[in-house]
Amino acid sequence: MPTCAPDLRQRAYDVARGVTDPEMPMLTLEDLGxxxxxxxxxxxxxxxxxPTYSGCPAMATMRDxxxxxxxxxxxxxxxxxxxxxxxxxxxxxxxxxRRALAEHGLSAPSTAPRRRGPVALTLLPVRRDLRCPRCGxxxxxLTSEFGPTACTALYRCTGCLEPFQHVKEI
Amino acid sequence: xxDDPHPLHGAHAPSHSAPDPNRSEGSIFDGLLxxxxxxxxxxxxxxxxxxxxxxxxxxxxxxxxxxxxxxxxYCLMLGDDALVASNRLAEWSSRAPDLxxxxxxxxxxxxxxxxARLLLAxxxxxxxxxxxxxxxGSPVPPEDALAFFREAHGLRNVRLAEVPNGDxxxxxxxxxxxxxxxxxxxxxxxGSRDRVLAAVAGKGVKELTYHRDYAGRWFLTLAxxxxxxxxxxxxxxDELWPLYPELLSAHPVETSLAAAGIGVDPATIxxxxxxxxxxxxxxxxxxxxxxxxxxxxxxxxxxxxxHTEALSRMLAEMQVVARAHPMGRW
Numbered sequence: 001m002p003t004c005a006p007d008l009r010q011r012a013y014d015v016a017r018g019v020t021d022p023e024m025p026m027l028t029l030e031d032l033g034x035x036x037x038x039x040x041x042x043x044x045x046x047x048x049x050x051p052t053y054s055g056c057p058a059m060a061t062m063r064d065x066x067x068x069x070x071x072x073x074x075x076x077x078x079x080x081x082x083x084x085x086x087x088x089x090x091x092x093x094x095x096x097x098r099r100a101l102a103e104h105g106l107s108a109p110s111t112a113p114r115r116r117g118p119v120a121l122t123l124l125p126v127r128r129d130l131r132c133p134r135c136g137x138x139x140x141x142l143t144s145e146f147g148p149t150a151c152t153a154l155y156r157c158t159g160c161l162e163p164f165q166h167v168k169e170i
Numbered sequence: 171x172x173d174d175p176h177p178l179h180g181a182h183a184p185s186h187s188a189p190d191p192n193r194s195e196g197s198i199f200d201g202l203l204x205x206x207x208x209x210x211x212x213x214x215x216x217x218x219x220x221x222x223x224x225x226x227x228x229x230x231x232x233x234x235x236x237x238x239x240x241x242x243x244y245c246l247m248l249g250d251d252a253l254v255a256s257n258r259l260a261e262w263s264s265r266a267p268d269l270x271x272x273x274x275x276x277x278x279x280x281x282x283x284x285x286a287r288l289l290l291a292x293x294x295x296x297x298x299x300x301x302x303x304x305x306x307g308s309p310v311p312p313e314d315a316l317a318f319f320r321e322a323h324g325l326r327n328v329r330l331a332e333v334p335n336g337d338x339x340x341x342x343x344x345x346x347x348x349x350x351x352x353x354x355x356x357x358x359x360x361g362s363r364d365r366v367l368a369a370v371a372g373k374g375v376k377e378l379t380y381h382r383d384y385a386g387r388w389f390l391t392l393a394x395x396x397x398x399x400x401x402x403x404x405x406x407x408d409e410l411w412p413l414y415p416e417l418l419s420a421h422p423v424e425t426s427l428a429a430a431g432i433g434v435d436p437a438t439i440x441x442x443x444x445x446x447x448x449x450x451x452x453x454x455x456x457x458x459x460x461x462x463x464x465x466x467x468x469x470x471x472x473x474x475x476x477h478t479e480a481l482s483r484m485l486a487e488m489q490v491v492a493r494a495h496p497m498g499r500w
Contacts, residue, residue, distance in 0.1 A: 048227070054288060055280040055283045060222060084228060084369035084370065121383065123387055123450070144274055148273065
């Protein structure tokens with residue numbers, strides 16, 4: 001194993017970035033924006049990850065997968081730390097991640113809302129400018145703001161009639 | 171057991187043999203595995219570390235100028251609101267009026283459970299003496315010990331979170347009142363001197379925005395729906411209204427934490443919260459109930475550990491498995 005720290009860090013980062021999200025395995029943790037950093041200090045690899053939502057049930061699996069993959073790659077001492085601030089935003093999903101989502105039939109989020117002052121109550125359904133990831137039709141209707149995972153909303157395409165998930169802007 | 175390598179041969183032999191996932195040419199299960207052999211969809215699961223500290227690596231040093239025990243109790247208050255509300259919402263699983271709302275209520279419950287886990291872990295890190303003592307060697311992490319091994323009088327949630335579920339309209343009303351108060355509170359809490367609380371609040375604001383909108387839209391829909399939906403909504407509002415003032419009244423711990431720049435005094439957000447509640451009522455054409463606040467007992471309410479009987483019953487069900495196995499690994 002090389003001893004030069006920057007090389008080690010890069011090697012550890014290259015392993016960590018390849019670990020995938022257990023619920024959306026088409027995305028790596030890097031593409032999802034969950035991987036916040038990799039440091040190597042005195043032979044210890046410290047990986048920082050941030051939860052997408054407070055109750056994200058995939059965190060433990062992500063942690064286990066990171067430790068296992070880095071251990072397999074020859075790093076003996078691996079620690080995963082939680083970084084709660086700044087809070088995850090869907091804006092951190094990379095371009096490659098957005099393409100991967102679309103290729104797997106999920107609609108990628110648009111830019112997350114920026115606000116100043118108190119959060120406004122929205123009593124009318126949010127209008128999102130999005131297209132069906134299957135047929136490209138722009139005539140879609142919101143079924144529910146809450147989908148099968150914490151980070152998705154449910155839509156239905158009125159063109160091909162298929163339901164699809166949209167990754168929510170937060 | 172016999173040594174027969176084909177134990178299924180005989181009268182009940184299936185028409186197709188069970189696929190062998192280890193066959194070199196692959197099997198129908200390969201798609202489930204993806205490229206990562208550790209992500210088993212069936213069979214022997216890898217070792218999971220679900221009890222890992224949710225605040226691993228987070229600096230939990232108690233800020234200057236605040237009593238560590240008070241900080242812990244404050245975190246319990248906010249954490250218990252989320253824990254108890256989450257459990258009531260989760261009771262809707264498989265029982266909601268339709269599948270979409272079943273999923274929505276479970277999602278909201280999951281967000282709140284996540285907030286509860288972080289806040290209870292923060293309480294334990296601030297002052298370990300608040301955590302119930304378990305048998306030597308118990309693998310139960312502190313936040314689970316707090317959730318599953320406290321008696322009702324040890325919980326600090328507001329009583330609105332604990333009253334039993336009624337119909338769907340009742341749940342919409344409760345969620346609206348709780349979300350209106352919690353969203354505004356968490357918005358203020360993002361400025362806390364305690365960086366853990368500030369971070370938990372920052373995440374929570376994004377989640378609560380969806381919860382409050384969901385409840386507000388359903389409130390409007392039920393109010394303007396049928397005579398029956400409106401009747402149920404008004405009945406739920408009338409029943410729960412006496413518990414609303416408790417959300418916006420300050421307990422001495424909240425007042426002192428607010429003075430220290432760590433917490434938020436609920437009394438200071440009363441007008442802002444009530445303006446949102448009023449906006450929903452006015453848009454829906456529903457009159458503000460005239461009922462007064464439900465009194466405490468000798469001035470004690472949920473924040474003091476004084477609860478309705480419903481909380482004990484809820485905890486009995488929620489805690490029974492954990493309490494039966496204090497040495498259990500999950």
